[in-house]
Amino acid sequence: MxxxxxxxxxxxxxxxxxxxxxxxxxxxxxxxxxxxxxxxxxxxxxxxxxxxxxxxxxxxxxxxxxxxxxxxxxxxxxxxxxxxxxxxxxxxxxxxxxxxxxxxxxxxHDEISVQKGEDLELDVLLINADKVERSSSSGWTELWTRGHGVSSDRLTDRDETLIIHEFTVNDTGTYRVLDSDNEVWITVTVTESSLDSKGNLSDTDEDDTDDTEHWPVDYWVLILTLVLVTLLLMVLRVPADVVIDRRRHRGPVLYRLI
CATH class of the missing domain: 2.60.40.10 (Immunoglobulins)
Incomplete structure (x- = not known):
């Protein structure tokens, strides 16, 4: 039994x-x-x-x-x-x-890019988290912990979201959210955005411009010289044509002189 x-x-x-x-x-x-x-x-x-x-x-x-x-x-x-x-x-x-x-x-895990001066909002659901940390040269630094809240005046926790105000290059790095058992729930890698004020990539703007804008100065000097020489030859060629034409009309006279 x-x-x-x-x-x-x-x-x-x-x-x-x-x-x-x-x-x-x-x-x-x-x-x-x-x-x-x-x-x-x-x-x-x-x-x-x-x-x-x-x-x-x-x-x-x-x-x-x-x-x-x-x-x-x-x-x-x-x-x-x-x-x-x-x-x-x-x-x-x-x-x-x-x-x-x-x-x-x-x-x-996730990867996001933030423009300098903007607010970085990490929607990491703090209601279920125990702490939020960021990687640094000395290891992991606590930014937010349950029961104590944020660790500096530049941080705000609102609606289960951690907000970092006026993002700087020093805020780039890896962020992670842990539970009470120190198990990592979320990892976010944050980089500084290369977008300009118009929301375009700076590299893209340069690529879209005409290639002639990047020609060396020597090329422009050579082109300008060729243009001037051509114009000068055109100017000098007109009287020569006129003389030749006149000589054609005065052919018999020249023949008698010879």
Whole structure:
């Protein structure tokens, strides 16, 4: 009897080993994979905190927003990643008289460019974060922590967003958001924008100009000299033509003189 109860307990509470962190780029897709058992699956649930993101009881299913869906036996696809998708997830697979549960941690990375003097807004959902750090020569510097807020007057936290006012080149670098277990949720690489005041790339503007604007001065001197010489020859050629024409009309006279 006790052996039967032990076997039943193992079947019902079997849990797969935790999965490694899954990394995806903002706007891209990630796959939360699972290892199904050799038995019929009756239900698949994707949970985050206390919320069911996806609840599948048939072969094909997807979330209401269409960004989360099942693929294969029990793999879950999340597409069009957003910062708010970062964090911990659990895939629970139900079988007849048994179930498994696997842990996933989604890490999202992104790259943004900010123009000098503008405000940098990091929509990193501070409501679920424990701290925000930036890389520096001395290591990682805390910019915001739960319970203490921002670390300087140039920073503001508003509507789950960290704002860095009047962006400078010293603000470039890598930013990361961590949870209370020091797991990295979001990594953002920030660079200074090369856009001009009109919103165009400075390199593009130079490429679009006429190539003659970049000719050396010697070329212009040579061209100007050729033009002047040509004009001078044209001026000198007119009297010669006139003399020749006159000589043609006075041909008989010249012949008698010879």
């Amino acid at each position: 006790w052996l039967n109860l032990l076997l039943l307990f193992c079947l019902i509470n079997y849990s797969g080993s935790p999965s490694a962190a899954v990394t995806g780029k903002k706007g891209g897709n990630v796959t939360l994979s699972c290892e199904p058992q050799p038995r019929d699956i009756t239900r698949i649930v994707l949970r985050r905190l206390s919320t069911n993101i996806l609840d599948c009881q048939n072969e094909e299913c997807e979330s209401e927003n269409g960004r989360v869906f099942k693929e294969g036996s029990c793999d879950i696809i999340i597409k069009d990643l957003r910062y708010r998708d970062a964090g911990k997830y659990f895939i629970r697979v139900y079988y007849t008289n048994a179930q498994t549960e696997e842990y996933h941690h989604i890490h999202i």
